[in-house]
Amino acid sequence: MPKTKKNKKTILTKSNKFDLLKSVKGMPDILPKDGAWWKSIIQTGQSVSELHDFHFIETPILEPATLFELAVGASTDIIEKEMYVFKTKGGDRVALRPEGTAPVVRSYIEHHLGYFASPLKVYYYGPMFRYGRPQAGRERQFHQFGFEILSDNDPVYDGEIILVALEFLKSLKFKNLSLKINTIGCKICRSNYREKLRKYYQDIKSKLCCDCERRLEKNPFRLLDCKNENCMPLRNNAPIILDYLCQNCNNHFKTVLELIEDNNISYEPDPYLVRGLDYYNRTVFEIYSLDFKWALAGGGRYDYLSEMLGGRCIPGVGVAIGIERLIETMKLQQMTPHLKLKPRLLFAAVGDQAKKASLRLMNELRSNGIVVIEALGKKSLRAQMKIADKFKVPLVLIFGQKEFFEKTIIVRDMKTGAQESIILSKLVEEVKKRIK
Numbered sequence: 001m002p003k004t005k006k007n008k009k010t011i012l013t014k015s016n017k018f019d020l021l022k023s024v025k026g027m028p029d030i031l032p033k034d035g036a037w038w039k040s041i042i043q044t045g046q047s048v049s050e051l052h053d054f055h056f057i058e059t060p061i062l063e064p065a066t067l068f069e070l071a072v073g074a075s076t077d078i079i080e081k082e083m084y085v086f087k088t089k090g091g092d093r094v095a096l097r098p099e100g101t102a103p104v105v106r107s108y109i110e111h112h113l114g115y116f117a118s119p120l121k122v123y124y125y126g127p128m129f130r131y132g133r134p135q136a137g138r139e140r141q142f143h144q145f146g147f148e149i150l151s152d153n154d155p156v157y158d159g160e161i162i163l164v165a166l167e168f169l170k171s172l173k174f175k176n177l178s179l180k181i182n183t184i185g186c187k188i189c190r191s192n193y194r195e196k197l198r199k200y201y202q203d204i205k206s207k208l209c210c211d212c213e214r215r216l217e218k219n220p221f222r223l224l225d226c227k228n229e230n231c232m233p234l235r236n237n238a239p240i241i242l243d244y245l246c247q248n249c250n251n252h253f254k255t256v257l258e259l260i261e262d263n264n265i266s267y268e269p270d271p272y273l274v275r276g277l278d279y280y281n282r283t284v285f286e287i288y289s290l291d292f293k294w295a296l297a298g299g300g301r302y303d304y305l306s307e308m309l310g311g312r313c314i315p316g317v318g319v320a321i322g323i324e325r326l327i328e329t330m331k332l333q334q335m336t337p338h339l340k341l342k343p344r345l346l347f348a349a350v351g352d353q354a355k356k357a358s359l360r361l362m363n364e365l366r367s368n369g370i371v372v373i374e375a376l377g378k379k380s381l382r383a384q385m386k387i388a389d390k391f392k393v394p395l396v397l398i399f400g401q402k403e404f405f406e407k408t409i410i411v412r413d414m415k416t417g418a419q420e421s422i423i424l425s426k427l428v429e430e431v432k433k434r435i436k
């Protein structure tokens with residue numbers, strides 16, 4: 001349509017202009033005021049990963065849509081309702097990743113990562129996208145920190161994945177955690193159980209919600225975690241998987257439970273925990289904050305995932321921790337971010353020559369590990385000192401014209417107000433003496 005004056009006007013209305021300046025619904029900005037939370041969580045995650053010998057991996061935010069359709073399962077909420085799928089200009093059908101495990105397995109197959117390490121232990125963090133209804137603790141763009149161990153089905157790795165997730169949370173000083181755990185068996189015992197479950201719900205089909213009725217044939221497991229208030233009580237009489245486990249799955253689960261008991265981890269067996277993604281088998285678990293009743297982390301074993309993607313059998317186990325939920329819970333519990341702060345000071349300069357020399361002096365301090373903040377754009381010393389108060393720095397260096405010519409600098413202790421002049425050539429040494 002040719003551009004007319006009228007069209008142009010509609011595009012530029014005031015309200016449209018303001019909409020352009022709003023982030024997309026359910027995709028909030030992460031603002032500088034929350035920087036310390038994000039930094040502390042990522043730093044903690046990285047140091048826990050290092051201690052447990054997990055290597056960093058990062059996969060793209062966009063993947064072929066079929067990767068998730070094959071892995072997560074066509075009848076899951078994620079694929080049915082929540083995935084952002086679109087065609088690129090070149091005609092490829094791609095999706096914003098709704099989760100991080102399928103991309104890691106894709107990458108393992110593509111790059112033969114088994115040659116790098118066996119088992120391969122990796123961690124990642126980054127944004128995930130699910131088009132759900134935004135509400136407290138549920139965003140459309142959210143971030144996960146994940147750990148995966150690939151190519152070994154030994155229960156010791158199920159134990160290690162649970163342990164590393166709990167260590168992460170403990171390092172952040174979380175208390176009151178609850179671990180819910182279950183097994184959903186293997187191909188053999190699960191198909192047996194699935195049939196029993198289907199039959200149980202078939203007999204009470206008239207009482208089910210529309211979603212459950214629809215899922216009954218394709219994915220009866222999902223009926224166990226339906227949140228509809230009419231459906232929830234129905235599961236109380238439903239058969240449980242533990243009665244249908246084969247010997248191998250039984251032994252596997254028993255060993256996982258022994259391992260976590262050995263590590264003094266308390267847990268709550270939950271025979272109805274099935275998790276919403278198709279790729280899981282055997283161990284599934286979730287970690288809750290008891291105070292707020294929402295899951296902080298979820299994970300499990302996915303021994304068939306690689307085959308579901310067309311690869312060879314590569315067993316795996318993993319966990320994903322929701323970063324926004326961690327921050328929200330820590331804020332609600334009035335915790336503070338755990339950051340190892342480097343010593344910091346404010347560098348104030350007045351006068352053109354002093355200002356010009358400041359960059360070199362600040363750089364000298366910074367290369368010696370001292371965090372230097374400044375407000376050199378502000379002309380007066382008073383305005384610069386206000387910044388020192390705002391950010392509560394313990395020490396201020398004041399560099400004026402007089403100091404510039406005398407090759408000295410004033411050090412002011414902000415707690416006592418005491419000031420003294422030091423020689424510039426001993427700047428770093430003198431500052432280090434005064435700062436912790």
Ligand code: AMP
Pocket residue numbers: 099130132137138139140141142143144295296297298299320321322323324325
């Ligand atoms: P899942 O990948 O569904 O197993 O989720 C793992 C963890 O990611 C959950 O325990 C939450 O902490 C977090 N999470 C999942 N979905 C969302 C969401 N929509 N918004 C915020 N956090 C989420």
